[in-house]
Amino acid sequence: MKLQSVDSAIARLINREAKRQKEVLEMIPSENYASAAVREAVGSVLTNKYSEGYPHKRYYQGNQFIDEIEDIAIARAKKLFGVPHVNVQPYSGSPANSAVYFALLNPGDTIMGLKLSGGGHLTHGQPSVTFSGKYFRSVQYDVTADGLIDLEAVAALAKKEKPAIIVVGTTAYPRIYDWKAWKNISDRVGALFLADISHIVGLIVGGVHPSPIPYADVVMTTTHKTLRGPRGAMLLVTNQGLKKDPQMGEKIDRAVFPGLQGGPHDNVTAGIAVALKEATTAAFRTYAKQIVTNAKVLAKTLTDEGFTLTTGGTDNHLMVVDLRPQKVIGNIAAEALEVAQIVVNRNSVPHDPNPPFYPSGIRLGTPAITTRGMKEKEMRQIGKWISQVIREVSHYRLPDAKEERGKYLAKVKKELSGNKNLHSIAKSVTILCKQFPVP
Numbered sequence: 001m002k003l004q005s006v007d008s009a010i011a012r013l014i015n016r017e018a019k020r021q022k023e024v025l026e027m028i029p030s031e032n033y034a035s036a037a038v039r040e041a042v043g044s045v046l047t048n049k050y051s052e053g054y055p056h057k058r059y060y061q062g063n064q065f066i067d068e069i070e071d072i073a074i075a076r077a078k079k080l081f082g083v084p085h086v087n088v089q090p091y092s093g094s095p096a097n098s099a100v101y102f103a104l105l106n107p108g109d110t111i112m113g114l115k116l117s118g119g120g121h122l123t124h125g126q127p128s129v130t131f132s133g134k135y136f137r138s139v140q141y142d143v144t145a146d147g148l149i150d151l152e153a154v155a156a157l158a159k160k161e162k163p164a165i166i167v168v169g170t171t172a173y174p175r176i177y178d179w180k181a182w183k184n185i186s187d188r189v190g191a192l193f194l195a196d197i198s199h200i201v202g203l204i205v206g207g208v209h210p211s212p213i214p215y216a217d218v219v220m221t222t223t224h225k226t227l228r229g230p231r232g233a234m235l236l237v238t239n240q241g242l243k244k245d246p247q248m249g250e251k252i253d254r255a256v257f258p259g260l261q262g263g264p265h266d267n268v269t270a271g272i273a274v275a276l277k278e279a280t281t282a283a284f285r286t287y288a289k290q291i292v293t294n295a296k297v298l299a300k301t302l303t304d305e306g307f308t309l310t311t312g313g314t315d316n317h318l319m320v321v322d323l324r325p326q327k328v329i330g331n332i333a334a335e336a337l338e339v340a341q342i343v344v345n346r347n348s349v350p351h352d353p354n355p356p357f358y359p360s361g362i363r364l365g366t367p368a369i370t371t372r373g374m375k376e377k378e379m380r381q382i383g384k385w386i387s388q389v390i391r392e393v394s395h396y397r398l399p400d401a402k403e404e405r406g407k408y409l410a411k412v413k414k415e416l417s418g419n420k421n422l423h424s425i426a427k428s429v430t431i432l433c434k435q436f437p438v439p
């Protein structure tokens, strides 16, 4: 029986979400449109199977085809990234990072990662609220006031704190990493080097960004962002990693299963295999290049419109707009943009004076709109619309009194939902979106 007849409520909501995804400009940099082929694999009968363990070493019978699928996914990842060991079972990026710590560190060892407000991820040692910050000692490096990572300051901090692992890779950093410099910093203090390339993996395999594989010990990537696969993650152990510890691959595997997870999501493993095949095509390389071209054109348009971008621009797929000069908070800008059918997320800016719940910026990216085939011309138009939207709402001021903020934002939201100028932009967005179908 089809979903519609079994559960019309869920069917209706899925259809509405599909319509939303078609009609808006999805500009959250961590999102993308997976291909119909990837989605077919994820929605397949593979969801029915249990296969605890690894290929040819399972705890359950009936895994002959699952073994082949996982073998293919691993072989494709090894070839694409040029690494000797791959684990494709992590459920997502956060458990994958946890597996690295669980495999290679002892509780209480020091993790050194980038602060959240500088563009780091929660699992890179965010103190107190996360596994990585609670069960390990966390030392965090930061970016400069411009938003740039200062490698000399990082090296000095590493020398002082002697971390067991240095985590490099971000969720909101728009610049290229000097992987060799990070290896030197790690080597000098005897730290392991984990590269988290979740955001930029598509740019790396598409040949437009340098790869950390020759320098890092372990590489973690999610599979659902610029790689355009299903929601999941992979752990790659490099030759450097194996040189440091020949057991590193087995330790990582044991940390994923049985250390932290049970049975792998075989439907997702198949989807990852499909995405890895797609990523080897010339079309994917063209796509990766266009993501960056689009981001640069969008960044220039926004700068020309008078906006301040952290680090002054972008080299990758994303940018963070610092809205302090406009005196509007990220929440209101993001809300107004959504009314105009431009979907972004609010984001902290470097050294943000505001708390993460009311941050001073927005983060936007080009991976999903590039998948739709949009190019430079569309980026200029989108940049102008973003500028118009933010100007429309820049008179709104967050109250100083904390207890008034929730009520104020609810009132602003209501006003924005009826704002004619925002609805007029939304109409133009709909027309543009119709010309660029989603996969």
Ligand SMILES: Cc1ncc(COP(=O)(O)O)c(C=O)c1O
Pocket: 030, 092, 093, 094, 095, 097, 121, 123, 169, 170, 171, 196, 197, 198, 199, 222, 232
């Ligand atoms: C750099 C980085 N690492 C890890 C993660 C965690 O991935 P997930 O949300 O799949 O747990 C993210 C997700 O935003 C990320 O950007």
